[in-house]
Amino acid sequence: MSDSDKTIEQFVESEYKYGFTTDVETDTAPPGLSEDIIRLISQKKNEPEFMLEWRLKAYRHWLTMEEPAWPNVHYPPIDYQSIVYYAAPKAGKPGPKSLADVDPAIVEMYRKLGISLQEQERLAGVAVDAIMDSVSVGTTLKGQLAEKGIIFCSFTEAVHEHPDLVRKWLGSVVPHTDNYFAALNAAVFSDGSFCYIPKGVRCPVELSTYFRINAINTGQFERTLIVAEDGAYVSYLEGCTAPMRDENQLHAAVVELVALDNAQIKYSTVQNWYPGDKDGKGGIYNFVTKRGKCAGVNSKISWTQVETGSAITWKYPSCILLGDNSIGEFYSVALTNNCQQADTGTKMIHIGKNTRSTIVSKGISAGRGNNSYRGLVKVLKGATNARNFSQCDSLLIGDKCGAHTFPYIEVHNKTSTVEHEASTSKVGEDQIFYLNQRGLSTQDAVSMIVNGFSREVFKQLPMEFAVEAQKLLGVSLEGSVG
Amino acid sequence: MLATTQSKPAQTGEPLAPVAAFDAFEKDGARRFPAWVGELRRAGISRFATLGFPTPRMEDWKYTNITPIAQLPFKPAVNPSPAALAAVDAARFAFAGLGGSRLVFVNGHFAPQLSVITKLPGVKLGSLAATIGSDADLVKQHLGRYASATDHAFRALNAAFFADGAFIFVPKDVTVEEPVHLLFIGGVGEDGAAAHPRNLIVAEAGSRLKVVESCVSAGGGPGLTNAVTEIAVGEGANVEHCKFQDESLNAFHVATIQSSLARGSRFASHSISVGARIARHDVNTLMIGEGVECVLNGLYIASGSQLVDHHMIVDHAQPRCASHEFFHGILGGASRGVFNGKIFVRPGAQQTDAKQTNRNLLLTDEATVDTKPQLEIFADDVKCTHGATVGRLDEDAIFYLRSRGIGHSAARRMLTQAFASNILARIGIEPVRKQLDEFLQNRLDAEIRAVEG
Numbered sequence: 001m002s003d004s005d006k007t008i009e010q011f012v013e014s015e016y017k018y019g020f021t022t023d024v025e026t027d028t029a030p031p032g033l034s035e036d037i038i039r040l041i042s043q044k045k046n047e048p049e050f051m052l053e054w055r056l057k058a059y060r061h062w063l064t065m066e067e068p069a070w071p072n073v074h075y076p077p078i079d080y081q082s083i084v085y086y087a088a089p090k091a092g093k094p095g096p097k098s099l100a101d102v103d104p105a106i107v108e109m110y111r112k113l114g115i116s117l118q119e120q121e122r123l124a125g126v127a128v129d130a131i132m133d134s135v136s137v138g139t140t141l142k143g144q145l146a147e148k149g150i151i152f153c154s155f156t157e158a159v160h161e162h163p164d165l166v167r168k169w170l171g172s173v174v175p176h177t178d179n180y181f182a183a184l185n186a187a188v189f190s191d192g193s194f195c196y197i198p199k200g201v202r203c204p205v206e207l208s209t210y211f212r213i214n215a216i217n218t219g220q221f222e223r224t225l226i227v228a229e230d231g232a233y234v235s236y237l238e239g240c241t242a243p244m245r246d247e248n249q250l251h252a253a254v255v256e257l258v259a260l261d262n263a264q265i266k267y268s269t270v271q272n273w274y275p276g277d278k279d280g281k282g283g284i285y286n287f288v289t290k291r292g293k294c295a296g297v298n299s300k301i302s303w304t305q306v307e308t309g310s311a312i313t314w315k316y317p318s319c320i321l322l323g324d325n326s327i328g329e330f331y332s333v334a335l336t337n338n339c340q341q342a343d344t345g346t347k348m349i350h351i352g353k354n355t356r357s358t359i360v361s362k363g364i365s366a367g368r369g370n371n372s373y374r375g376l377v378k379v380l381k382g383a384t385n386a387r388n389f390s391q392c393d394s395l396l397i398g399d400k401c402g403a404h405t406f407p408y409i410e411v412h413n414k415t416s417t418v419e420h421e422a423s424t425s426k427v428g429e430d431q432i433f434y435l436n437q438r439g440l441s442t443q444d445a446v447s448m449i450v451n452g453f454s455r456e457v458f459k460q461l462p463m464e465f466a467v468e469a470q471k472l473l474g475v476s477l478e479g480s481v482g
Numbered sequence: 483m484l485a486t487t488q489s490k491p492a493q494t495g496e497p498l499a500p501v502a503a504f505d506a507f508e509k510d511g512a513r514r515f516p517a518w519v520g521e522l523r524r525a526g527i528s529r530f531a532t533l534g535f536p537t538p539r540m541e542d543w544k545y546t547n548i549t550p551i552a553q554l555p556f557k558p559a560v561n562p563s564p565a566a567l568a569a570v571d572a573a574r575f576a577f578a579g580l581g582g583s584r585l586v587f588v589n590g591h592f593a594p595q596l597s598v599i600t601k602l603p604g605v606k607l608g609s610l611a612a613t614i615g616s617d618a619d620l621v622k623q624h625l626g627r628y629a630s631a632t633d634h635a636f637r638a639l640n641a642a643f644f645a646d647g648a649f650i651f652v653p654k655d656v657t658v659e660e661p662v663h664l665l666f667i668g669g670v671g672e673d674g675a676a677a678h679p680r681n682l683i684v685a686e687a688g689s690r691l692k693v694v695e696s697c698v699s700a701g702g703g704p705g706l707t708n709a710v711t712e713i714a715v716g717e718g719a720n721v722e723h724c725k726f727q728d729e730s731l732n733a734f735h736v737a738t739i740q741s742s743l744a745r746g747s748r749f750a751s752h753s754i755s756v757g758a759r760i761a762r763h764d765v766n767t768l769m770i771g772e773g774v775e776c777v778l779n780g781l782y783i784a785s786g787s788q789l790v791d792h793h794m795i796v797d798h799a800q801p802r803c804a805s806h807e808f809f810h811g812i813l814g815g816a817s818r819g820v821f822n823g824k825i826f827v828r829p830g831a832q833q834t835d836a837k838q839t840n841r842n843l844l845l846t847d848e849a850t851v852d853t854k855p856q857l858e859i860f861a862d863d864v865k866c867t868h869g870a871t872v873g874r875l876d877e878d879a880i881f882y883l884r885s886r887g888i889g890h891s892a893a894r895r896m897l898t899q900a901f902a903s904n905i906l907a908r909i910g911i912e913p914v915r916k917q918l919d920e921f922l923q924n925r926l927d928a929e930i931r932a933v934e935g
Contacts, residue, residue: 070541381847381848394857396864399832399861400829401862402859403857404857404858404859405855406854407854407855408852408854409851409852409854409872410850411852411872412850413847414846415874416873417872417874418871419869420868420869421867421868421869421870422867423867424859424864424867426863
């Protein structure tokens with residue numbers, strides 16, 4: 001067995017580092033899904049009537065839908081009646097006003113994750129809206145943002161304090177009828193982040209949300225809505241982890257972005273949900289709908305994602321390029337190890353004139369992981385001079401993993417140019433040998449090669465995340481070399 | 483989702499036209515074919531009854547709506563009368579300078595009076611139907627073994643209704659010097675009839691063979707050609723297959739070319755598709771031995787309301803095989819081009835070298851391209867790449883030519899023709915390459931003139 005083969009073996013043995021649970025009393029709804037549960041969620045959250053109506057409309061539509069079977073992933077059927085749709089940490093009154101109100105155990109958990117709220121608030125200048133089991137537990141730096149007119153708060157708060165904005169934009173990009181999981185989310189979503197950048201404002205800090213699933217048997221259904229008015233700019237960071245449990249947990253989130261004239265939204269995700277153990281037991285089902293609408297002229301939406309966790313990842317952060325000259329970008333690194341499966345990619349829908357899109361997708365498969373890129377580039381007839389460049393590369397580590405590419409390209413006019421290229425390669429023996437020669441251990445060599453392979457995407461991430469992402473890849477591929 | 487079609491799987495309502503027509507056909511066929519062929523046919527029709535005509539809701543037919551085919555009054559094309567045959571001018575479809583055997587099929591039936599067969603020692607060449615009678619064991623070993631009828635409604639239909647086709651058998655280590663020309667002429671007589679040619683080509687170990695398959699129409703009426711060609715390439719054998727489809731613009735053409743490639747063999751396939759209202763080509767390759775080299779080329783040119791669809795499956799089931807796909811499309815009018823190149827690399831198929839390229843040129847704003855270059859890889863020590871482009875001619879190249887005194891429209895013509903010639907240049911049968919090149923240059927000239935008004 002060659003050295004690199006041994007390293008591969010060891011990847012399989014690396015363990016999830018974020019798999020601790022936090023003992024916090026939670027306020028949960030009984031398992032199961034019905035109109036009563038939805039009424040209960042809405043009531044617990046004190047929602048106005050229009051929200052309940054919207055939820056019920058979504059639920060009734062969801063009942064008529066079938067779970068999609070087309071993704072290239074395999075999992076036992078999900079029993080939607082055994083899931084708990086609402087779980088909130090019992091922290092006295094919901095919606096603590098400051099960090100001091102937050103349960104010390106939770107703060108400790110974030111400290112373990114390395115995102116101490118205080119630290120971040122004081123030093124890094126990052127405003128964190130931390131979501132644990134669906135209810136926002138603490139929002140930082142709010143005051144500073146409020147001065148500029150930026151609204152950054154939990155969804156529940158937004159529903160109460162800015163109902164007109166929520167009403168106007170909720171479901172405008174991902175309607176409640178969009179797909180099976182989006183409809184489910186619309187019916188039962190418990191919380192999430194809401195962000196509104198007014199006209200001409202450049203958000204001075206990187207906004208950030210940290211998601212974590214803690215309680216057993218709960219599904220996390222959060223909903224994020226970001227609206228950037230004319231000429232606004234925002235960079236938004238999202239990170240996710242979950243404790244180690246033998247049961248599979250469902251995470252069906254929806255993210256909606258709206259960029260108006262000349263606005264820019266940069267959305268970065270580092271997703272590190274619990275991937276299950278090495279035999280594929282447990283782990284998160286991450287079935288997410290993310291979509292951005294470049295509604296105005298010269299607007300730009302950029303998605304960057306690093307997907308290292310989850311038993312199954314199923315998401316396609318997309319851009320609808322409606323405004324003339326608008327730009328969509330998608331940068332992705334997806335790593336599947338052990339029995340993880342990922343079916344991820346993007347959709348770029350060119351509707352406006354001179355719209356441009358770039359897709360860079362890097363898939364890394366190790367162990368028995370299966371990694372699929374599925375993308376759609378669609379250029380409508382009116383999208384003259386549209387331009388797309390797509391590149392999707394796969395790296396295979398070991399001979400039991402799989403890499404798949406399903407790019408769809410649909411072009412309806414003659415002035416557009418669409419290019420797609422893809423390659424598949426492995427971590428070469430010669431590359432490892434070269435690095436060994438220069439004194440690097442095989443483990444470090446593999447890590448370096450993988451990081452080099454992913455560099456194009458990492459450099460799109462904000463600094464703090466780029467460091468974390470590199471570390472995450474290292475951890476996911478970790479194992480001591482004998 | 484795209485438009486729905488009225489053809490649903492046959493569980494509900496009245497049976498689909500082909501199912502209704504089958505009994506009469508089978509009763510007539512039973513007199514001429516042995517019982518095992520009857521079994522193949524019954525398996526085919528029962529599979530078709532389950533599958534029904536494909537709809538755009540199926541992934542493999544997402545962009546190709548075959549409703550007009552399903553709406554044809556389904557009747558098997560008849561063997562034309564000797565008088566009608568005498569009126570067919572097969573010579574105008576021949577390739578100048580191509581010697582060797584020519585097998586002519588009219589409406590899917592063998593026409594010996596129009597064919598020329600050069601006898602070669604050991605080589606069997608002729609009508610499949612006749613060979614089923616004279617050499618049943620040999621045919622039985624191969625027929626239906628490569629092209630599966632279970633997952634494809636049109637292949638199932640072909641299995642149920644095939645009347646005839648070509649049979650070519652080249653024994654071990656024999657080289658057939660002159661290319662064999664299979665000429666399928668459709669549209670003689672009644673409109674709306676369906677012909678289901680079935681070809682079987684077996685090249686034993688170490689043999690060499692070149693085959694040209696052309697599909698043309700004598701008349702301009704609607705009709706369906708639903709062909710299946712099975713090609714078994716033995717160890718170390720070398721086979722080149724060139725298909726040229728130029729049927730009438732009212733005709734429908736659905737065809738599968740399924741090859742099975744044994745260890746160390748070489749196979750080249752060229753698919754040139756310019757005719758028919760809807761043309762759907764499934765070109766499937768299965769590598770059953772190590773060290774296979776295979777090249778798959780294609781060129782499609784469409785205009786008006788034509789739709790041309792290539793679906794490829796390149797199945798690297800064994801290690802150390804190489805496959806190269808090059809497909810170019812030129813689309814004018816309100817035509818549609820569809821390409822799906824699927825490369826499978828099975829577990830254990832190490833050191834696979836697979837390359838796939840699909841490039842498309844859109845001449846008008848009404849033309850559409852839907853391309854999906856797909857890879858599914860289950861082995862790590864592989865070199866797989868694919869690329870797809872859709873666009874217009876390179877402005878820089880046009881500028882280069884113009885700066886050298888070549889007019890704008892001449893420059894465009896030159897570049898478009900070069901784009902087509904790029905594929906044609908790979909055809910190894912010189913007379914065919916030359917004639918196709920000339921023919922297509924004229925066709926492209928007309929296309930570009932139409933665009934430039």
